[in-house]
Amino acid sequence: MQILAESNQGMSELAHANIAQEFLTFRLGNEEYGIEILKVQEIRGYDTITQIANAPEFIKGVVNLRGIIVPIIDMRIKFNLGEATYDRFTVVIILNLSGRVVGVVVDGVSDVIGLDAEQVKPTPEFGGVLNTEYIMGLGTVDDRMLILLDIEKLMSSTDMGLHD
Amino acid sequence: MGHELEQFYAIFFEEASELLVDMETHLLELNIESPDLEELNAIFRAAHSIKGGAGAFGFTDMTETTHMLESLLDKLRKGEMAVNSQMIDVFLQSGDLLKRQLGGHRGDEGVNTNDVDGVVNKLKEFMNNPGNAPSAVPTEPEAQIEIPTVAEVVITESVVAEPDEACTEAKPAKPTYRIQFACGEIKPNLMEKLLVDLAQQGQLNNLSTAEQPDCCVLQLSTDVSEEDIWEALAFIVDPAQLVIEKQTAAIAIPEAPIVPTAEATIAPQPEQVAQPIPQAEIETPLAPPPALIADSQTQLASPQPQVPDPAPKKVATAEPKEAVAQKEAPKAASNSESSSIRVSIEKVDQMINLVGELVITQAMLAQIASQVDPILYATLLNGMTQLERNTRDLQEVVMSIRMMPISFVFSRFPRIVRDLAGKLGKQIELKTVGEGTELDKGLIEKITDPLTHLIRNSLDHGIELPEKRIAAGKPAKGTITLRAFHQGGSIVIEVADDGAGLNREKILAKAQERGFSIHDGMADQEVWMLIFEAGFSTAEVVTDVSGRGVGMDVVKRNIQTLGGRIEIESVQGKGTQMSIRLPLTLAILDGLSVAVGDQTFIAPLNFITESLKPVAADIKTVRGSRQVVHVRGEYLPIIALHEVFGLQPSCTEIHQGILIILEAEGKKVAMFVDSLLGQHQVVIKSLENNYRRVKGISGATIMGDGRVALILDPAGLVNTIKQEMVNAA
Numbered sequence: 001m002q003i004l005a006e007s008n009q010g011m012s013e014l015a016h017a018n019i020a021q022e023f024l025t026f027r028l029g030n031e032e033y034g035i036e037i038l039k040v041q042e043i044r045g046y047d048t049i050t051q052i053a054n055a056p057e058f059i060k061g062v063v064n065l066r067g068i069i070v071p072i073i074d075m076r077i078k079f080n081l082g083e084a085t086y087d088r089f090t091v092v093i094i095l096n097l098s099g100r101v102v103g104v105v106v107d108g109v110s111d112v113i114g115l116d117a118e119q120v121k122p123t124p125e126f127g128g129v130l131n132t133e134y135i136m137g138l139g140t141v142d143d144r145m146l147i148l149l150d151i152e153k154l155m156s157s158t159d160m161g162l163h164d
Numbered sequence: 165m166g167h168e169l170e171q172f173y174a175i176f177f178e179e180a181s182e183l184l185v186d187m188e189t190h191l192l193e194l195n196i197e198s199p200d201l202e203e204l205n206a207i208f209r210a211a212h213s214i215k216g217g218a219g220a221f222g223f224t225d226m227t228e229t230t231h232m233l234e235s236l237l238d239k240l241r242k243g244e245m246a247v248n249s250q251m252i253d254v255f256l257q258s259g260d261l262l263k264r265q266l267g268g269h270r271g272d273e274g275v276n277t278n279d280v281d282g283v284v285n286k287l288k289e290f291m292n293n294p295g296n297a298p299s300a301v302p303t304e305p306e307a308q309i310e311i312p313t314v315a316e317v318v319i320t321e322s323v324v325a326e327p328d329e330a331c332t333e334a335k336p337a338k339p340t341y342r343i344q345f346a347c348g349e350i351k352p353n354l355m356e357k358l359l360v361d362l363a364q365q366g367q368l369n370n371l372s373t374a375e376q377p378d379c380c381v382l383q384l385s386t387d388v389s390e391e392d393i394w395e396a397l398a399f400i401v402d403p404a405q406l407v408i409e410k411q412t413a414a415i416a417i418p419e420a421p422i423v424p425t426a427e428a429t430i431a432p433q434p435e436q437v438a439q440p441i442p443q444a445e446i447e448t449p450l451a452p453p454p455a456l457i458a459d460s461q462t463q464l465a466s467p468q469p470q471v472p473d474p475a476p477k478k479v480a481t482a483e484p485k486e487a488v489a490q491k492e493a494p495k496a497a498s499n500s501e502s503s504s505i506r507v508s509i510e511k512v513d514q515m516i517n518l519v520g521e522l523v524i525t526q527a528m529l530a531q532i533a534s535q536v537d538p539i540l541y542a543t544l545l546n547g548m549t550q551l552e553r554n555t556r557d558l559q560e561v562v563m564s565i566r567m568m569p570i571s572f573v574f575s576r577f578p579r580i581v582r583d584l585a586g587k588l589g590k591q592i593e594l595k596t597v598g599e600g601t602e603l604d605k606g607l608i609e610k611i612t613d614p615l616t617h618l619i620r621n622s623l624d625h626g627i628e629l630p631e632k633r634i635a636a637g638k639p640a641k642g643t644i645t646l647r648a649f650h651q652g653g654s655i656v657i658e659v660a661d662d663g664a665g666l667n668r669e670k671i672l673a674k675a676q677e678r679g680f681s682i683h684d685g686m687a688d689q690e691v692w693m694l695i696f697e698a699g700f701s702t703a704e705v706v707t708d709v710s711g712r713g714v715g716m717d718v719v720k721r722n723i724q725t726l727g728g729r730i731e732i733e734s735v736q737g738k739g740t741q742m743s744i745r746l747p748l749t750l751a752i753l754d755g756l757s758v759a760v761g762d763q764t765f766i767a768p769l770n771f772i773t774e775s776l777k778p779v780a781a782d783i784k785t786v787r788g789s790r791q792v793v794h795v796r797g798e799y800l801p802i803i804a805l806h807e808v809f810g811l812q813p814s815c816t817e818i819h820q821g822i823l824i825i826l827e828a829e830g831k832k833v834a835m836f837v838d839s840l841l842g843q844h845q846v847v848i849k850s851l852e853n854n855y856r857r858v859k860g861i862s863g864a865t866i867m868g869d870g871r872v873a874l875i876l877d878p879a880g881l882v883n884t885i886k887q888e889m890v891n892a893a
Contacts, residue, residue: 064866163856
């Protein structure tokens with residue numbers, strides 16, 4: 001029994017390593033990003049937002065999500081990518097990060113992609129607005145490159161100013 | 165005990181059990197190396213609350229234990245002593261002891277004084293020589309304390325014999341169970357094994373008599389819980405015929421003599437039991453003898469015979485009436501358990517949230533439906549009407565879940581008044597009116613302390629001594645009236661006394677002495693409010709009841725944090741009436757919605773004194789930049805909300821907009837906004853659940869159109885002004 005259980009476990013670990021994770025991909029300007037699908041609660045349109053005093057520019061304000069007050073962050077402003085325009089195509093991804101709910105504005109959601117371990121390449125060092133510490137790796141699908149964000153780490157970082 | 169009183173006991177029991185659980189959790193979480201002050205405070209508070217509650221109900225045994233606990237904890241939190249693990253152990257033991265004392269009052273088995281003394285002595289030892297673990301920790305009490313208060317009454321079997329002499333002679337220190345079962349069909353070797361097993365669990369007395377050979381009566385003093393005994397026996401004895409009773413006789417007698425008795429009694433048992441069995445095997449089928457059935461019936465009818473006679477006398481803890489009532493109490497408890505369920509507040513709040521959403525959605529649909537052709541869509545519109553009604557009913561019901569009658573608070577006071585009146589030598593009658601008035605559970609918990617303080621204050625300072633009252637032509641007996649009623653969207657609680665009333669001159673003199681800013685033209689109302697200032701006390705003598713000058717300011721602050729207000733009316737020689745006005749629930753706030761640019765803010769109504777459209781001439785500047793407004797002889801600083809929050813206002817000239825006078829933290833400011841939108845009751849939502857604290861904002865709410873509006877924090881806004889002044893200076 002025990003041996004069986006062990007081998008089962010071994011197999012599932014192996015399987016896990018192969019299937020890796022699924023990512024929700026979205027566009028910011030010309031770049032494609034991916035975040036772990038399990039962190040995504042829902043996707044909705046851009047609603048009227050209530051501004052918050054003295055918040056950084058990328059924090060657009062708060063919205064009412066079925067009775068919960070949820071802050072909305074515009075990733076395009078944060079990463080300095082694309083035009084921060086708001087129309088009926090603007091998409092808000094609602095994330096649930098260990099119980100805290102936050103919405104991010106992106107240019108458009110593409111699809112959900114499963115990535116194997118070998119499809120994920122390490123991030124090269126580069127300077128710039130996006131600290132590589134928040135990038136889990138670069139995913140390659142055909143000739144697309146996905147920047148895989150460690151969204152939980154990013155959102156809880158102090159420069160986002162979401163928490164006290 | 166009366167039915168009502170029983171209900172109040174039940175509340176105390178529930179609260180105390182919760183507090184004990186709380187205390188235990190905190191104790192267990194406490195880091196001995198570097199104790200968290202918050203944690204220590206939490207433990208202290210729990211002990212303190214239990215002490216208070218126990219005191220109010222006259223459970224002196226619990227007060228004594230908690231008092232020791234509290235004193236020690238106080239030293240710990242003040243840093244006069246260091247925590248060590250033995251101390252935590254003793255604290256946990258005291259917690260267990262309290263649980264059992266609580267159980268005792270509840271009608272379960274009481275606690276033996278040895279246990280109490282054991283724990284109290286250990287606590288005392290810590291008090292006296294901090295740092296040292298009590299050297300001579302008697303193992304015995306420790307073991308007893310660990311017994312879960314599983315409780316309930318003892319195990320009673322189908323068969324009951326009058327407890328015989330042996331029972332009264334045995335003096336066990338541990339909880340004693342009376343075990344009774346028909347042993348007729350049990351094989352001798354099994355019986356023997358059973359007795360040996362039981363003897364290993366604790367001290368066993370065989371009370372079986374030769375007259376009733378097929379009935380085995382045992383008395384077991386053990387640490388093992390009733391369930392465990394039950395389990396041990398269930399293999400051998402038919403559970404239907406097994407009765408285990410926890411004997412109330414937590415007999416307060418030294419344990420020393422027990423051991424010999426135990427040995428002596430265990431030995432003969434197998435013989436005693438073995439003898440009758442062969443007969444029994446033949447004679448007795450499962451049914452117990454008729455006589456025994458009759459006996460068990462009488463037992464059901466009158467609990468007293470079950471309690472061994474000496475018990476009530478020797479039980480140090482339980483009051484006699486409790487001992488008598490003990491059989492009924494658990495029954496009543498089980499009844500109330502089945503008719504109510506305990507649900508976490510979180511779930512209820514979630515439900516309230518969802519219903520709030522439903523109401524908004526319903527309003528939105530109704531809005532759309534009102535635009536369709538009523539003849540073509542008659543059925544749709546009918547459905548809409550029904551939806552509206554159902555939604556409203558649902559909302560009402562859901563909101564009522566959190567509501568509790570104020571009698572839960574009022575019920576504590578008769579005792580407090582009685583005791584205090586006795587202490588102060590005054591004659592006082594307490595009248596309560598409107599106990600059925602309901603308010604939010606969260607408020608009930610938080611209003612108790614301020615109300616207690618007001619009542620103590622009325623007792624101590626308000627009502628005069630009988631001689632004085634007679635001299636003033638009043639009846640010797642003073643009256644304090646507690647009244648609760650609904651008024652608009654709030655609840656009003658009044659504490660009125662027919663005492664001496666407030667003395668204007670005395671208060672003013674005192675205020676001057678304390679350096680408060682006063683003037684002769686002050687309205688009575690303003691003078692009365694001075695007693696709520698920190699450090700104000702007019703009592704000539706500081707009594708242990710009141711007069712330390714802490715309290716009234718705390719009362720006011722507590723009430724304000726609950727979103728309430730306090731007002732005083734007083735006529736010298738006639739009496740004083742304090743009215744507390746509270747919102748019905750903490751979840752809802754009365755607010756004035758104001759517009760600044762395209763944003764809407766909610767200003768809590770209880771901080772607003774007035775709003776006005778200023779005249780340009782009343783607006784002055786100080787040092788060129790800071791603007792003030794002249795309102796009835798006062799110059800109030802102006803806060804422009806659009807400046808604070810960095811918004812684009814629709815009007816920048818103060819006289820084009822509206823000024824709202826806010827009063828918070830003892831300061832008045834005029835808040836400049838574009839316009840007033842209306843007055844609403846809004847549901848308070850936390851902004852900090854998903855975001856951080858925002859200066860000047862206390863929360864958020866969802867408006868009828870589904871948009872979020874932020875709730876202003878007047879205290880925070882007032883402070884920003886202060887800050888600016890400091891910075892400017």
